[in-house]
Amino acid sequence: MTDAADGDGDGPATLRVLGLTKTFGDNIVLDGVSLSVNKGKTVCLLGPSGSGKSTLLRCVNWLERPDQGAIFLGPTRVGFRNAGSRIPMTARELAQVRARMGMVFQHFNLWPHLTVLENIIEAPMHVLRRPRDKAVHTAETLLKRVGLIEKRNDFPSRLSGGQKQRVGIARALAMEPEVLLFDEPTSALDPETVGEVIAVMRTLSTEGRTMLVVTHEMQFARETADEIVFIDRGRIVEKSAPQLFFACPHTERARQFLQRYSVR
């Protein structure tokens, strides 16, 4: 399983998406999308609103069922029992694969009935079956990292958007995932709290986490990404290194997109 479809060489692909197609009724949201994220790399998915980026991310952990194509997390085919067959995974098998990916949502999706600490230890304890004291220890370490240890016993409703998202990131990290999926993590935030979330993501990237990030934060993408994947109308239009993409995009559509979003 090392023959990554379009892996660029350095290191085996942690996540591979092959020919992914998804339609909602007559609307083709994803049209044969392929990409891969190598271990330790950060790939940023850019594209106009409604281009299918979020759907792609939701397909990766099977929150949406793709119509065609395949997704591999390491050697594991997501959604099906093995690479070739069409036997769907059981709910249990699917849950096990999902637990290997850490998802950070646009609207945080914290569990409102649990405190900050409980949000972080919930899945490690009740999905991964870790003992409580270990889960708490990990959670506290992560909370210190995102600068929210003093909020450990607060409920999400008491937090600002930026704080919620930092808890969301800590919650994803607590699963020790093979890949982190970020679905527009700063789009629902007030402008003044975007920075604190971006800062956390930047450290994660530099310490070598494997990340697939859907974002509109151009500066983050330019400075942090190892690769930019530009999607428009469900298709990959460009795939290149950030320096290249931002300096001289190949396509007219990417040029227009950059003009609209990079006016800072």
Next chain:
Amino acid sequence: MTSADLISLLQGAAVTVALSLAAIVIGVPLGLGFAILVWRRIPLVQLIVKTYVSLIRATPLVTLGLLIYFALPAVGLQTGPVTAAILTLAINTTAFNCEIWRAGLMDFPKDQLDSAQAFGMSWPHTFRRIMLPQLARTCLPALVNEMTLLLKGSPAIAVVGIVDVTRAAVRIGANTYEPLPPFLLATALYAAIVFVFVRAQRWLERPSKLDEVRV
């Protein structure tokens, strides 16, 4: 079960429906009247109505029936079972209807009242021509829902000696030593009656063509 049993069950059903309807006919307008008194914040009356609603909300129908049936004669008011039954159901449903109407009144857009006043309409006129038609529409679903609840509570009037469906079923069961058939039949009768009300409620809640025209 004989055909005579069947007839007595149907008679019981008729009694259930008739007494419940009587209570509804009394309770719906009376509830509206009480609601207006609370809504207009008439000092002492408001307090009395609120206490009444709060007490009735907490009082079981059976207990209320017994109180009325036994206590009224004690203070010199002779009542037959039918009067006691209607009184019990009416006192109960009036309180709940009052709550429904009151909620409707509280939600009524104030600017409409202001404009009616600006046009020099009298209060009774404003109420009849402006408020009531709209209130009736918004409150009807909840009122019908309360009617089904009343219907389901109505077996309580057996304690004052009324033979309603449930009581008729018990009697037949006691006579034939086979209680299951009459109970099942009684269940079917209730289901049929409740079904009519539920359908009425859905029909009332349907989007009206009038609404489209008005918007």
Next chain:
Amino acid sequence: MIRDFSIVFENVDRLLIGLMNTLVLSTSGLLLSLLIGIVFAAALMADNRFVVRLTRALVDTMRCIPFLLLAYLVYYALPSLGLNFNNWTSGLLAIVVYNAGYMAEILRGVWAQLPRESIDAGSAFGFYGWNLYLRIILPQVVLAAIPMIGNQSIQVIKDTAFLMIIAVPELTHAASSIQSKYYVPFAAFISAVALYWAMCSVIEAGVRRVERIAQVRR
């Protein structure tokens, strides 16, 4: 009249035993019906259409039957199928069966309104099946349903009064027996009403208090 109330007061122990029975019946009935309602709500929201239809039919039928009729069914009709319960157990059984349908419907309604996001997060983090339901969905559903569960509790307390008809020694039964012995109808039943009112007021106060706690967790 004051003499009447003093007679009731002399027999207050009877009334209190009735009150105890009403409280124990209502509380245990509520808890059990909530437990069954939790299972039924899951069945109503299941993927399997057959399970959904069967449960829906059961719940809808339960909600059409008057409580007293159901109590009679349990008390008189089940013995003819060879199932015998005493009055007290019959009463409790009737309360549980009757309210399970209401609880299921309350929980299902709230569940259907629940924002998709936190459930999505549950799935994304590897929760599924009962683990997802009991740990992620249900706590949020119950928190949101507290006022409705409170209303249902008041309904249950009032329904227990029907059980006097099958001779369960609850509060109204106690008041009725005091009245028939001493002929003090007004004092006996008004005392019962006051106690019912007190119970409801406690529930309402409790709901308000729990609501304040729940507010933070939404």
